[in-house]
Amino acid sequence: MNAAASDAAAPARFAHPLLRAATPIAWVTQACGAPDILLIDHANCEKKAASTALSLMFAYAEDLELTDKMSRLAREELRHYEQVAKLIKSLGVVPRRLAPGRYAERLRRLVAKTEPQREVDLTICGAFIEARSCERFAALAPVIGGAPGELFRGLQHAEARHYRVYLDLARRAAHRAGIDLGARLEEFAALEAELITSHDDVFRFHSGVASR
Numbered sequence: 001m002n003a004a005a006s007d008a009a010a011p012a013r014f015a016h017p018l019l020r021a022a023t024p025i026a027w028v029t030q031a032c033g034a035p036d037i038l039l040i041d042h043a044n045c046e047k048k049a050a051s052t053a054l055s056l057m058f059a060y061a062e063d064l065e066l067t068d069k070m071s072r073l074a075r076e077e078l079r080h081y082e083q084v085a086k087l088i089k090s091l092g093v094v095p096r097r098l099a100p101g102r103y104a105e106r107l108r109r110l111v112a113k114t115e116p117q118r119e120v121d122l123t124i125c126g127a128f129i130e131a132r133s134c135e136r137f138a139a140l141a142p143v144i145g146g147a148p149g150e151l152f153r154g155l156q157h158a159e160a161r162h163y164r165v166y167l168d169l170a171r172r173a174a175h176r177a178g179i180d181l182g183a184r185l186e187e188f189a190a191l192e193a194e195l196i197t198s199h200d201d202v203f204r205f206h207s208g209v210a211s212r
Contacts, residue, residue, distance in 0.1 A: 018131045018163065018185070021193035023139045026209045032144055034203055036093045039084060039148065041205045044098065045133070046081035049162075050074045052126060060119060065172075069165050076162075080155060087147055101204035103195050104129060110188060116177035120170055124184060127166035128192050132206060134159035 014022040031038050053074035057067045088095060107128060111121040137156035141149050174181035200208035 016131070016135065018128060018167070018189060019135055019192065020189045021197050023136055024197060024209050027196075027207070028139050028143060030203050030210060031140055035091075035144070035148065037098065037203055038205060039088050039091070039093055040095060041098055041101075043081055043084040043088060043095075044100070045205050046077050046084060048104070049129070050077035050081065053077065056122065056126075059122075066169055069169065073162060073165060076158060080158065083151060083155075087151055090147070098204070099202070101202060101207045102200065103204070103206035106195055107188065107192060110191060116173065117179060119173045120177065120179050120181065120184060121188075123166050123170035123173060124181075124188050127163045127170060128188055129206070130159050130163035130166060132192065132196065134163060136205065 014020075050073075053070040057070045057074075060066050104125075107125050111125055112118045134156055137152040137159060141152040141156060143149075144152065170185075171181055173179075174184070196206075196208055198208045200210040203210035
């Protein structure tokens with residue numbers, strides 16, 4: 001086999017401005033086999049995303065640029081929740097409480113407790129969560145089909161916008177505070193990739209490959 005043929009046969013290298021690892025194929029297979037859990041947890045994620053945006057509005061109320069962007073984002077996240085809830089009802093999925101996965105909680109352990117680093121870290125954290133959501137929707141939409149697939153295709157573009165909003169806010173906060181954003185992004189990227197590619201106890205929208 002010549003070099004060109006070898007390159008063509010090799011899997012494409014994953015490249016993303018933030019993320020360092022692609023969603024494992026095994027996770028996509030699990031998602032297709034557990035659509036009820038996927039949709040219920042996805043609805044929870046949309047509510048949490050709106051809550052995060054509102055929390056940032058309260059935490060940095062004096063920053064009108066941030067509060068304006070977070071207000072818009074929170075409203076959009078709640079509209080997304082309404083779309084998912086409508087789909088859950090139309091498919092006859094029975095809503096139930098799910099214990100949260102480890103993903104967001106583990107990422108937030110990296111967030112500094114003092115300012116100005118805390119603001120930078122919180123916005124970095126938001127950027128990674130939204131970027132992973134976008135990447136997962138892109139992986140799911142072609143294979144899951146039907147109404148969920150259509151919804152995921154639409155949400156993919158929204159999540160791409162959202163992660164850029166958070167990333168812009170992180171750049172702004174880091175510049176204002178004289179913080180090395182690149183180094184901090186790499187710390188979050190390494191942990192995020194580990195959480196996505198390592199074994200997980202339970203299947204969730206942002207989990208690694210799970211045992212159940």
